Amino acid sequence: MIKESDLKDGISAIIPTYKGEKYINKLLDSLINQSIDFNLFEAIFIVNGELDSTPDIIKKYQTANPEVNIILTESEKGVCNARNKGIELASMKYSIFIDDDDFISENYFEELYKFVKPNRIVLGTFYDIDEDTGKVMDSYMTPQLLKNSGIIENPYKTIKDAIVITTNKIIPTINVKNSNFNPELTNGVDIAYYANFYPDNDFEFYVVDKSIGANYYRLWREGSISRQDMSYEFNIDNRLKVIENINKGLKKAKNQEMRSFIESLTGGQVVKINEYLNKYPKEYNNVLKDILEYDYEFFPYKYLNEDLSKLNNDERKLIISYAFSPTNTTTSNVVAKKILSDKKNVDIICASLDDMPKDFTLEKIVLEYIVNKFTVTSNFSTEWDNILNFVNEGMKLIKDYGEIYSRANFVHSHFLALEYKIKNPKTYWKAEFSDPLIYTFGNRHLSGKLTDEEYISRINKILKEKNLEPISSENDINCVCEYLTFIFADEIIFTNESQKDVMIDSLPFKVDIDEKYIISPHPTLDEKYYHIKKSNYSLDKNYVNFAYFGVIFPNRSFEDFINAFENISEKFKDKIRLHLFTPNRTLFEQLLTKDLLEKTTFNQNIDYLEFLNLSKKFDVLIAEDSYTKGHFIKNPYLPSKISDYKGSDTTIWAICEKNSEMSKLDIKYKSYINDLCGNTDTLNSIMCEKTNEEIEPFTIDEKEYNKQRTVHLTQKIAELIDVCESEFKKDEMYLAKINELTTRIQNLEKENSEILNSNSWKVTKNFRKIGKKFK
CATH class of the missing domain: 3.40.50.2000 (Glycogen Phosphorylase B;)
Structure with missing residues (x-):
C-alpha cells in the first residue's frame, strides 16, 4: 500500500477525455500557462472510449511544451474507469479532477496550493461558461463559494453543492487512492463517489477568497451528461442506481451530521425522477415497483412525485x-x-x-x-x-x-x-x-x-x-x-x-x-407508501385469498364470515384461503369450523408499512363493524383500517352494523352483521367475480344451520371448560404440594431449634468433632 512519503510535492490533475477534440485546446492552454512552478504539477490525460483527434492534440502540446509534465494514457470505456486509472497513476501529494471541456485561471494551481494541508480539501471559485456566447455565468453553486472563504464551519450544509461536484477541489492524494469511482454508473458518478468518500475521511474544508480570482470554469454544453434527453433509463433506472450507491455511503456515516448530508444527496436524483413522472404520470406504479426492488435503507419518499415548492x-x-x-x-x-x-x-x-x-x-x-x-x-x-x-x-x-x-x-x-x-x-x-x-x-x-x-x-x-x-x-x-x-x-x-x-x-x-x-375521517396515504417495505409473504394464486387484520372480541366477532363460508356453494369452499394477522390465534382456533380452519393460515401482527404493501396482494380484505346495539345511541366506531384498505385498491368486504358509518361508505361489497343469507350471498358474489364462475340458485335453512352452529360452539365451550378445570386441578395439586413442603420445612426448622436448645446438642458435640476428621 502506498504511503504519503512515496508521493512528491505538488498536484496531480486527473483528466478523463472522451472525444474532446472540440474543447480540449482551451484546457491545455490554461494548463501550460499556469503560474505555479511546472515541477509542482502533472496533468494526467486518460483517453477512454471511441477515439477522435484528441490524443494527437495532446501529443502536440507535449512536444511543444516539454517543461510541462503532460501524461497521456488510456483506459477502458467510461469516465469512471478513466478516473480510476488516473488515481492509480497520480504521483503527487494532492490531486484534482478536471473535465476535458473545462479550464482554469492561470493562477488556479498556485493559489489553491498555498492552502493545502493533509486532511484538508481546498476549493476555488466556480463559474459556468455559455458554450454559444462565451459569457461567464454564476452556476448554482457559485453563491456558496462567493459568500464563504477560509476554513468553513459546517461545510456539509454551508457549501454542500460545491463539495459534491467532482471538480474544483484539491484533495490529499493518499485519501483519493483509497477510493474509486463506480464503473457501473454512467451518470451521477460525482454524487455517488463523494457520498462514499466523505464518510471514510474527516476533512477540513477551505475556500480560497473570491478576490484572489482562482477560478474554475465549466463549459455548459448540449449533450453533456447532466442535460441528457428525458428517458426511463436516464431519469429512473440511472437515478435509482445512484441512490443505491448513496445508501452504501449512508451505512458508513459516523454521526448524524454526515447522515443528514448523505441523505440530502438523494434530492437531486428524485428531482429528475419527478420530471419524468410529471410528463409520464401513468408510469408511477412502474417506478414504485422498481424502487421497491432495491430495498433501500433510505429513500426520500417525502419528495417523490410532489411539488417541492409546497413542502x-x-x-x-x-x-x-x-x-x-x-x-x-x-x-x-x-x-x-x-x-x-x-x-x-x-x-x-x-x-x-x-x-x-x-x-x-x-x-x-x-x-x-x-x-x-x-x-x-x-x-x-x-x-x-x-x-x-x-x-x-x-x-x-x-x-x-x-x-x-x-x-x-x-x-x-x-x-x-x-x-x-x-x-x-x-x-x-x-x-x-x-x-x-x-x-x-x-x-x-x-x-x-x-x-x-x-x-x-x-x-x-x-x-x-x-x-x-x-x-x-x-x-x-x-x-x-x-x-x-x-x-x-x-x-x-x-x-x-x-x-x-x-x-x-x-x-x-x-x-x-x-x-x-x-x-375528518382517517387519511388514506399516497400510493407510494404502499411500496416502501416489500412483503415476501407467499400467496397461492390458485385460490381466492381473503385477509383479516386485527383482533376479535365479544362485540366484534368473526362469526359472520364463518357462517357465510359454511353456507356458500360447495364448489367455492375449496377455492378459498383465509389469512389471519392477529394475536388472537387461540380464540380464532376455537371459533373457526374444522373445514375453515384447514384453509386458514395464522400470522402474527406485522409492521405498518409491510401491512400496506401486503394489503395490495390479497384478493379480498375483510372489515367488520363492532356490534353496538343496546350500548350506544349510534355506532360511533369506524374501523381505522378501512382508510388503509381503500388505498390498496384491493376488493373490500365490509360486514356492517345497519346504519353504521361504515355502512354509508362507497364500498362494492357490503353485508350486515347477523344476516346469514345476506353474508352468504355476498361471499358467493365475490367468488363469482374472482373465479369467473356462476352458481345455481340455492336456499339456506337458517334454523337448522344455527342449531348446528350452536352445538358446535357449545362443544367448544365445554372443551374449554374441561381444559380450564384440568388446569385448575393441576394448580390445586401444585398448591397442595407446596403446602406440604412448607409444612415439612417448618417442622424441620422446629426440630433443629429444639436440638440446638437441648442437652443433646452438647452430648453429641464430641461425636461431631470426630465425624469432621473422617470427612
Missing part, C-alpha cells in the same frame, strides 16, 4: 401525541399518517414508552417531516400520576407555537395541550378524538376518578371566570378530558358524525361545539 414550511405547528412512532399503536400510526398526508414540516412531543412494541420502519419515513422531536421519558400507564408527569415534563420541553394539534385515544395528549393552551391562550388548538373516551360496551367506565384536588381547584378557578360548570373528584379522568377539551380547544375533530353525537350524549356537562367541530 418544508418555515412556520411549524406542534403535534402532541402521547404515543408516536416508533411506538406501534393505532393512535401513533394515525398521527404519522396525518403528518404524511399533510406534507408539512412539524415538531412533535411524545412519550418514550419503551415498554410498548416498536415499529421503526414507519418512524424512518415520518421523521422526514419532523424538525424537532421532544420525548418525555415514561413507560405506558393511564394512571393520573403518569398523565400529570407527561404534562409537567412536556411543558418544560416545548416553547412558542402559533398552532398545536393533539389526538386522543390516550388522554395524556389533550391534557398537555390544555395546559399549553391555558398558558398560551392565543395559540390555536386543534383537538382530535379517535373514539368516545368515557364509556365502552356495557357502560363500563374507561378511567378512574380524578382525585387530584389541587388540579381540580386550579381548573375550577378558570372555569368560574368563564361561568362554566366546575369539575369534581366524582368525575372520571376521561370525562374531564372530554369536557375541558370541548371548552378550550379552538377546533374539535371527530372521525365521523355518529362519534360526535355519542360523545356529546354521554357527557354529563352541557357544552356547545356546533361552531367549532369538523368531521
Whole structure:
C-alpha cells in the first residue's frame, strides 16, 4: 500500500477525455500557462472510449511544451474507469479532477496550493461558461463559494453543492487512492463517489477568497451528461442506481451530521425522477415497483412525485401525541399518517414508552417531516400520576407555537395541550378524538376518578371566570378530558358524525361545539407508501385469498364470515384461503369450523408499512363493524383500517352494523352483521367475480344451520371448560404440594431449634468433632 512519503510535492490533475477534440485546446492552454512552478504539477490525460483527434492534440502540446509534465494514457470505456486509472497513476501529494471541456485561471494551481494541508480539501471559485456566447455565468453553486472563504464551519450544509461536484477541489492524494469511482454508473458518478468518500475521511474544508480570482470554469454544453434527453433509463433506472450507491455511503456515516448530508444527496436524483413522472404520470406504479426492488435503507419518499415548492414550511405547528412512532399503536400510526398526508414540516412531543412494541420502519419515513422531536421519558400507564408527569415534563420541553394539534385515544395528549393552551391562550388548538373516551360496551367506565384536588381547584378557578360548570373528584379522568377539551380547544375533530353525537350524549356537562367541530375521517396515504417495505409473504394464486387484520372480541366477532363460508356453494369452499394477522390465534382456533380452519393460515401482527404493501396482494380484505346495539345511541366506531384498505385498491368486504358509518361508505361489497343469507350471498358474489364462475340458485335453512352452529360452539365451550378445570386441578395439586413442603420445612426448622436448645446438642458435640476428621 502506498504511503504519503512515496508521493512528491505538488498536484496531480486527473483528466478523463472522451472525444474532446472540440474543447480540449482551451484546457491545455490554461494548463501550460499556469503560474505555479511546472515541477509542482502533472496533468494526467486518460483517453477512454471511441477515439477522435484528441490524443494527437495532446501529443502536440507535449512536444511543444516539454517543461510541462503532460501524461497521456488510456483506459477502458467510461469516465469512471478513466478516473480510476488516473488515481492509480497520480504521483503527487494532492490531486484534482478536471473535465476535458473545462479550464482554469492561470493562477488556479498556485493559489489553491498555498492552502493545502493533509486532511484538508481546498476549493476555488466556480463559474459556468455559455458554450454559444462565451459569457461567464454564476452556476448554482457559485453563491456558496462567493459568500464563504477560509476554513468553513459546517461545510456539509454551508457549501454542500460545491463539495459534491467532482471538480474544483484539491484533495490529499493518499485519501483519493483509497477510493474509486463506480464503473457501473454512467451518470451521477460525482454524487455517488463523494457520498462514499466523505464518510471514510474527516476533512477540513477551505475556500480560497473570491478576490484572489482562482477560478474554475465549466463549459455548459448540449449533450453533456447532466442535460441528457428525458428517458426511463436516464431519469429512473440511472437515478435509482445512484441512490443505491448513496445508501452504501449512508451505512458508513459516523454521526448524524454526515447522515443528514448523505441523505440530502438523494434530492437531486428524485428531482429528475419527478420530471419524468410529471410528463409520464401513468408510469408511477412502474417506478414504485422498481424502487421497491432495491430495498433501500433510505429513500426520500417525502419528495417523490410532489411539488417541492409546497413542502418544508418555515412556520411549524406542534403535534402532541402521547404515543408516536416508533411506538406501534393505532393512535401513533394515525398521527404519522396525518403528518404524511399533510406534507408539512412539524415538531412533535411524545412519550418514550419503551415498554410498548416498536415499529421503526414507519418512524424512518415520518421523521422526514419532523424538525424537532421532544420525548418525555415514561413507560405506558393511564394512571393520573403518569398523565400529570407527561404534562409537567412536556411543558418544560416545548416553547412558542402559533398552532398545536393533539389526538386522543390516550388522554395524556389533550391534557398537555390544555395546559399549553391555558398558558398560551392565543395559540390555536386543534383537538382530535379517535373514539368516545368515557364509556365502552356495557357502560363500563374507561378511567378512574380524578382525585387530584389541587388540579381540580386550579381548573375550577378558570372555569368560574368563564361561568362554566366546575369539575369534581366524582368525575372520571376521561370525562374531564372530554369536557375541558370541548371548552378550550379552538377546533374539535371527530372521525365521523355518529362519534360526535355519542360523545356529546354521554357527557354529563352541557357544552356547545356546533361552531367549532369538523368531521375528518382517517387519511388514506399516497400510493407510494404502499411500496416502501416489500412483503415476501407467499400467496397461492390458485385460490381466492381473503385477509383479516386485527383482533376479535365479544362485540366484534368473526362469526359472520364463518357462517357465510359454511353456507356458500360447495364448489367455492375449496377455492378459498383465509389469512389471519392477529394475536388472537387461540380464540380464532376455537371459533373457526374444522373445514375453515384447514384453509386458514395464522400470522402474527406485522409492521405498518409491510401491512400496506401486503394489503395490495390479497384478493379480498375483510372489515367488520363492532356490534353496538343496546350500548350506544349510534355506532360511533369506524374501523381505522378501512382508510388503509381503500388505498390498496384491493376488493373490500365490509360486514356492517345497519346504519353504521361504515355502512354509508362507497364500498362494492357490503353485508350486515347477523344476516346469514345476506353474508352468504355476498361471499358467493365475490367468488363469482374472482373465479369467473356462476352458481345455481340455492336456499339456506337458517334454523337448522344455527342449531348446528350452536352445538358446535357449545362443544367448544365445554372443551374449554374441561381444559380450564384440568388446569385448575393441576394448580390445586401444585398448591397442595407446596403446602406440604412448607409444612415439612417448618417442622424441620422446629426440630433443629429444639436440638440446638437441648442437652443433646452438647452430648453429641464430641461425636461431631470426630465425624469432621473422617470427612
